[in-house]
Amino acid sequence: MYRRIDDFLADWQYESESTLKMFRALTDEALDQRITPEGRSAGRLAAHITETVPEMMTLAGLTGLEGSHSIDPTPTRAAEIAEMYEMAARSLAEALPQQWTDADLEVEVPMYGGDSWPRGTTLGILLKHQAHHRGQLTVLMRQAGLRVPGCYGPVAEDWSAMGMAAVA
Secondary structure, rough: OOOOHHHHHHHHHHHHHHHHHHHHHHHHHHHHHHOOOOOOOOHHHHHHHHHHHHHHHHHOOOOOOOOOOOOOOOOHHHHHHHHHHHHHEEEEEHHHHHHHHHHHHHHHEHHHHEEEEEHHHHHHHHHHHHHHHHHHHHHHHHHHHOOOOOOOOOOOOOOOOOOOOOOO
């Protein structure tokens, strides 16, 4: 649970930049990549990550966030999803310190299914939700033959570029 807005914003800057880096590595062709026919496509996962930013934070009480709570249909251009995400991420970073104080992070608000979460917990869940789906997206990107950018350290291609063998 976050207790200071500045702490969340520092994490949000890194995490949203990592997500944007991944979205910019997507291609239009890769947006249809799925593990199973009924599973989410790479494009749907990216759109879901994007739409959750304004949706979850509006439920928590932030107002005036840019971005759609429901991106339907899923865009067919990867650049469009990246632009939508960048706008939503920036909007959150700007609105949060203007509307909430550190004390507001203790306020409990009804969230999904009627459970109440402290706002500071909601901020943490937003980050974890994004990282969870980014992990799923990396699998789909690999299946589509795309290079996955590193978020928490080098990926295999990075080790090679550094003249080192990737860890097996």
